[in-house]
Amino acid sequence: MDVAEKSETIYVKEMDDYKKMVEISVENLGVSFTDKEGGAPVVALQNINLEIMQGEFISLLGPSGCGKTTLLRTIADLQQPTSGKISVRGESPREIRSQKKYGIVFQNPVLYEWRTVRRNVCMPMEMMGIPKRDRTARVTKMLELVGLMEFGKKYPHELSGGMQQRVGIARALAIQPEILLMDEPFSALDEFTKEKLHEDLLRIWKKTNKTILFVTHNIQEAVFLSDRVVVLSPHPGRVSAVVDINLERPRDLSIKSSPEFNALVTKVRNSFEGV
Amino acid sequence: MWLETKKKIRITKQSVTTILYPVLFGVLVAVLWQTQVLHKMIGADTFTLPLPGRIFAIISDNAPEIMLNVRATVIVALGGLVLGSLLGYLLAILATMFPKWGVGGLTVVSAFNAIPIIAIAPILNNLTKDFSKDPNTRSMLAKMLVVMIMCTVSMSINAYRGFTELKPFSLDLMTSYAASKTTVFFKLRVPNSIPYMFTALRVSVPGSVISALVSEYFAEYIIGVGRQIRENIVLAQYATAWAYITVACAIGIILYVVLLIVEGILLKGRR
Amino acid sequence: MEKVKKALTSNKMVTFVWVLGLIGVWEIGATVIAQSKRTPENVLPHLYQILDSVFSDKLINSTQTALQVVLSNAGITLIRALIGFLIGIAIGFILAFFMSMFKLVEKTFFPYLMIIQMIPILGMAPIILAVTKNIDSSRIVIAAILTFYPVATNTLAGFKAVEKEKRELMYSISATNFQIYSKLMVPSCMPYFFTGLKIAAPMAITASILVDTLQGGGGLGTMLSQSLKHAMSIYVFWQIVFFSAIIGILSYYLMVVIEKLLSPYKRIKKAKKGVSVVGD
Numbered sequence: 001m002d003v004a005e006k007s008e009t010i011y012v013k014e015m016d017d018y019k020k021m022v023e024i025s026v027e028n029l030g031v032s033f034t035d036k037e038g039g040a041p042v043v044a045l046q047n048i049n050l051e052i053m054q055g056e057f058i059s060l061l062g063p064s065g066c067g068k069t070t071l072l073r074t075i076a077d078l079q080q081p082t083s084g085k086i087s088v089r090g091e092s093p094r095e096i097r098s099q100k101k102y103g104i105v106f107q108n109p110v111l112y113e114w115r116t117v118r119r120n121v122c123m124p125m126e127m128m129g130i131p132k133r134d135r136t137a138r139v140t141k142m143l144e145l146v147g148l149m150e151f152g153k154k155y156p157h158e159l160s161g162g163m164q165q166r167v168g169i170a171r172a173l174a175i176q177p178e179i180l181l182m183d184e185p186f187s188a189l190d191e192f193t194k195e196k197l198h199e200d201l202l203r204i205w206k207k208t209n210k211t212i213l214f215v216t217h218n219i220q221e222a223v224f225l226s227d228r229v230v231v232l233s234p235h236p237g238r239v240s241a242v243v244d245i246n247l248e249r250p251r252d253l254s255i256k257s258s259p260e261f262n263a264l265v266t267k268v269r270n271s272f273e274g275v
Numbered sequence: 276m277w278l279e280t281k282k283k284i285r286i287t288k289q290s291v292t293t294i295l296y297p298v299l300f301g302v303l304v305a306v307l308w309q310t311q312v313l314h315k316m317i318g319a320d321t322f323t324l325p326l327p328g329r330i331f332a333i334i335s336d337n338a339p340e341i342m343l344n345v346r347a348t349v350i351v352a353l354g355g356l357v358l359g360s361l362l363g364y365l366l367a368i369l370a371t372m373f374p375k376w377g378v379g380g381l382t383v384v385s386a387f388n389a390i391p392i393i394a395i396a397p398i399l400n401n402l403t404k405d406f407s408k409d410p411n412t413r414s415m416l417a418k419m420l421v422v423m424i425m426c427t428v429s430m431s432i433n434a435y436r437g438f439t440e441l442k443p444f445s446l447d448l449m450t451s452y453a454a455s456k457t458t459v460f461f462k463l464r465v466p467n468s469i470p471y472m473f474t475a476l477r478v479s480v481p482g483s484v485i486s487a488l489v490s491e492y493f494a495e496y497i498i499g500v501g502r503q504i505r506e507n508i509v510l511a512q513y514a515t516a517w518a519y520i521t522v523a524c525a526i527g528i529i530l531y532v533v534l535l536i537v538e539g540i541l542l543k544g545r546r
Numbered sequence: 547m548e549k550v551k552k553a554l555t556s557n558k559m560v561t562f563v564w565v566l567g568l569i570g571v572w573e574i575g576a577t578v579i580a581q582s583k584r585t586p587e588n589v590l591p592h593l594y595q596i597l598d599s600v601f602s603d604k605l606i607n608s609t610q611t612a613l614q615v616v617l618s619n620a621g622i623t624l625i626r627a628l629i630g631f632l633i634g635i636a637i638g639f640i641l642a643f644f645m646s647m648f649k650l651v652e653k654t655f656f657p658y659l660m661i662i663q664m665i666p667i668l669g670m671a672p673i674i675l676a677v678t679k680n681i682d683s684s685r686i687v688i689a690a691i692l693t694f695y696p697v698a699t700n701t702l703a704g705f706k707a708v709e710k711e712k713r714e715l716m717y718s719i720s721a722t723n724f725q726i727y728s729k730l731m732v733p734s735c736m737p738y739f740f741t742g743l744k745i746a747a748p749m750a751i752t753a754s755i756l757v758d759t760l761q762g763g764g765g766l767g768t769m770l771s772q773s774l775k776h777a778m779s780i781y782v783f784w785q786i787v788f789f790s791a792i793i794g795i796l797s798y799y800l801m802v803v804i805e806k807l808l809s810p811y812k813r814i815k816k817a818k819k820g821v822s823v824v825g826d
Contacts, residue, residue, distance in 0.1 A: 078717065078718065098720045100719050104718045110712045110727075112712075114733050114736075115659075124719045127729070128719065175719060196593075257689075274602075296650060296654040297653065297656075301698075320678045325686075376564075378557070379560030383561060383568065386795050389794035389795040389797065389798045390791040390795070391748070391752035393790070397770070400747050401588055401589045401590070440709055457712060481663055484669075485666040488668065492756075499670070503668060504670070504673065516673055528661060528665065530664075
């Protein structure tokens with residue numbers, strides 16, 4: 001209980017020296033959608049303030065309709081803010097996107113079914129004009145990282161769902177992004193595959209040192225993976241709590257049965273509003 | 276509040292352009308046609324490509340005669356469409372009842388799809404010679420059979436898919452009710468086949484008009500919009516031929532729009 | 547024994563039996579006609595009579611056998627059909643491309659693309675001949691028109707079916723429009739594009755033969771009408787009937803084979819592939 005109490009800190013704007021480590025800062029962000037039928041605009045996000053540190057693993061957690069995906073998409077420059085501002089390393093999301101510093105993984109692996117696994121991973125590098133020899137080397141490295149070395153020559157339909165998602169992760173990492181944006185990447189997978197991928201993802205994260213923004217609706221998943229869990233509540237989407245997860249790292253599946261883990265899960269669950 | 280108004284304006288602007296752009300294009304072509312710029316572009320003269328005004332004048336002057344031919348064509352097209360679709364549906368039912376042999380049969384039937392109408396029309400003309408003493412009646416039958424074959428193919432293949440491509444677990448659900456084959460057929464397969472029927476009709480309604488027009492070329496008795504197009508060209512009456520072409524297009528468009536309306540009513544809430 | 551049983555009930559066997567059945571029906575019909583008509587070969591000859599005429603070396607005009615007449619005229623017809631088909635593919639694909647690139651182009655032309663499949667283009671063949679005044683170019687024009695709209699509608703449907711996430715992934719690494727089309731849109735729309743080709747190929751051939759019948763400039767259609775008018779052996783007609791049916795079916799399977807050669811992988815979403823001419 002004590003531990004949990006101490007960890008509750010909602011980030012407000014902080015002192016200047018702290019800023020050096022801030023990777024993404026979201027200030028007073030609001031996003032609304034206008035639907036096509038001509039009804040009133042739907043407020044997806046309202047007054048979001050958030051700072052994400054460099055190298056941090058942060059989860060956006062909430063029920064459907066809370067705007068967690070919208071927040072990720074706005075940071076990724078796939079969605080434009082209605083009000084407020086996002087800056088990534090002092091630049092706009094668009095500038096960061098054009099510098100190709102984002103790696104994105106969606107819920108659906110969206111692989112190119114006419115390309116082999118290797119050529120799927122290779123694809124973003126082709127766009128960036130990376131020389132062929134470097135590409136080949138990097139693809140090999142990435143496949144090794146996600147444990148798919150023997151599957152390079154296969155086509156996506158020959159792989160299981162979990163393997164396809166690994167290819168998606170390898171593809172996102174192949175361009176050596178600074179920030180990895182993951183939108184419910186494991187929610188379509190079965191529990192066993194999911195747990196395996198959780199451990200793999202933590203290992204990859206440690207090895208590559210990326211900042212990871214992870215969207216999920218699964219409380220256990222968020223607590224197990226993250227440094228901090230941002231709890232969002234719907235109608236309108238807003239931050240209702242930010243929970244520090246000060247569980248020791250490296251973590252493995254055994255911590256899921258520890259009292260600390262369960263205390264944090266309960267704490268996160270209790271911080272939802274109006275669901 | 277201002278946001279809402281702004282949005283409404285944007286939306287009306289959207290729907291206006293959806294209508295405006297194609298209409299503008301149509302008007303442009305009509306103007307080019309009427310001012311004979313179009314003729315210069317494709318190297319035609321007003322004799323073979325008459326001005327729109329003249330075409331419509333001919334249609335209104337010859338309305339009774341044109342209607343007679345329209346009737347002949349529409350009867351053939353719709354008669355063949357109805358016969359062919361019923362037969363196709365029946366074949367699909369048989370194929371569903373006896374899957375092993377039915378699927379093979381449908382494969383063979385689908386090959387008919389690729390056979391040119393021109394090859395079928397003269398054969399049927401010859402085969403139906405004894406059907407009636409009246410050349411109009413026996414020609415009508417021959418033409419209708421051509422249309423029928425075309426429509427049978429598309430309906431049988433699509434309806435079979437409608438009977439068999441059921442939603443996952445829907446058959447299991449029926450089994451859990453211990454439903455008989457007949458119940459499964461009427462409560463599950465038939466309703467499931469309705470959207471597929473319309474897929475077939477979207478192909479066979481325009482197809483039936485085309486088949487009717489082309490089979491008229493080969494028919495013994497000279498009647499029908501398609502035949503009139505050809506006869507008038509042989510007589511170098513191009514303006515009249517164009518009048519019949521306009522009418523043929525109108526038949527195609529009207530039948531298709533009717534189909535879309537029926538589909539909209541019957542499939543309401545399905546899509 | 548088991549193997550024999552399996553072979554007898556295989557799908558190929560079923561199709562084979564069906565074909566045999568059709569032949570049987572034809573032959574029964576031919577036998578009935580042979581007894582009741584004075585010139586049964588005009589109505590429904592026996593299949594062996596047709597086959598016999600194919601291999602016969604009897605000259606039916608001053609220089610050619612029936613088969614030579616059919617084949618030499620088939621060349622004229624099929625080459626025109628092919629040229630029209632290729633032009634139609636190019637126009638259809640380019641139109642679909644511009645429609646997916648520019649909203650304005652889509653809005654302007656999409657309604658016409660819908661209308662053109664409601665109107666009987668084949669019925670307009672005679673007037674196109676009258677306007678172009680040239681049998682060759684009118685064959686090409688009609689085959690091209692009949693090819694372009696199934697290709698355009700299906701390709702456009704293919705462009706539209708590309709998942710949003712795939713485009714967003716491209717966007718997230720700031721891919722250029724050229725890259726998006728060459729690496730993503732064009733490869734993804736291939737199954738739809740080929741659906742269009744499979745619809746169009748037999749239509750282009752039908753169109754070309756039909757245009758032949760309008761004027762005596764040579765070609766399968768011309769021979770077909772002449773044979774029907776008894777200007778030459780009626781077996782030329784029967785040979786053309788079978789030849790055009792076979793060519794029509796083969797043209798479809800040729801598209802299937804080309805598609806397989808160009809895309810050796812299997813598509814996951816098979817259900818989405820079957821777009822009708824109408825599109826969505």
